[in-house]
Amino acid sequence: MIRARLMATAILFHGNDMLMMKRSPNRTLSPGLWASVGGHLEPHEIGDPAAAVLREIHEETGLLAEHIANLRLQYILIRLNQQEVRQQFIYTAETLKRDVGSTDEGELHWIPRHQVLHREIPFIFRKLLEHYFTEGPNPHVWVGTAGYDEEGNSAVHWTQLIDPQQV
Template sequence: MRLRQMAVAFLFNEAQDVLFLQKKKGSRFLAGHLVPVGGHIEDGEYSDPRIACLREVTEETGLTGQDIGGLTLRYIINRLKAGQEIRIQYIFMGNVAPGSRLVPGEEGELLWLEAGRAGGMQATASTRAVLQHYLETGIHNNHIYTGTMHSQQGDPAVSWSVLEDWEEY
């Protein structure tokens, strides 16, 4: 079984819109879909997915760490894909500084969209679920949430938990 790890960011502007990448129609992966900026974790980045997230954000948007405030790990999503691959997605939330200039990469078009409209987007189930959970729950605290993707009556669903430590006695 394969293991695939990714790091992505939901980046907000001062109007509380969120930045999405609309993948090109001919893309090999998620063609035409709206996705948060980010991508696969590379060798040397596994112990710090924030580094991978910043690298991917810069590649896809031209934004650097100086353009992004409060980039914080807030979600970890786990999914078994077709019984062949375990996917782990590290999801960061951050704010783009006013006046920052976007420089689109080669993967698609960058779009600012109203965060509350996630339900009607052509996006993955995990993208919609994270954004909905964040707007309803996560925005009100600083927890890191873990989510496990599963099927609920044939539809994709996520079971959420707060990632927390405890002391063993």
Template sequence: MEVRQMATAFLFHQGSVLMMKKEKSKIFNFAFWGGIGGHMEPDELNSPREASFREIEEETGFKKDDIKEFKLKYILLEKNNGEIRQQYVYFGETKHLNYIPSDEGELFWIPKNELADLHTSKAIDLTIEHYLKNNEIDGVFVGTMMTNSEPASEIQWSVITETIGF
């Protein structure tokens, strides 16, 4: 079974989140919204943070110095089309609103209270919902996507804690 690793970032600025609207993808033939990010390159497999910064710069023009409080908050696991997908999800704050146009899709600053109205994947929808309710909790959450049927999708969350070994 193949494993695909991805890095995604959600950048906040004064109550709004930078979101990307894509008209379609290789997999979906309809418009949808997501964060900033993509697949990790082979040399980035042990560096999802650097992969995320690369994707951010490529898709928005924001440099590492333009972002503060950049933290890994989620690692999502799901099985999709015969492969295991592992997605590292970061959250940070931008120092300004200025981005460059992207070849990947259209960028928009969306107020936090309007995020639930966007057509996102179920995994992204549930992750953003969880973050907005639990962003004060320090640590990294691991989530496993559980899909029995479309309306019943959910993510089982667990905080990664220090291992007590021998």
């Protein structure tokens, strides 16, 4: 039986630095790797992933909604992970404060944008960041599906999310 899991993630910037978490080696998901803040949607957040990402930002950094500017949904990633379909809502935003709290999920660090991709990052998150750093902020949402390229290598395929009724 295939299960579904919904998640929300925040790619946070302060100036030209991006907030990254070096995940604790004791974590189940991506132990010891670098990632952004985020987590699973609670049942009451299913229809409001923005509320979930703001909750996760607060839980993992101490930043409140009033410390976040220009929060916008930029990506939706869909992938199959064993018997689980994962749908992840990825938001980008700027922080008005640089001071962040601590979390037991890992260590938080502000990383200069040009150094971000030099970290050990999970494959799908690396592909997302490569795409974002190439395409930049966009007025539309990108949908990424994990799969394979023509040579059989792992890949993420990007498509603009478009409402056909509005075209």
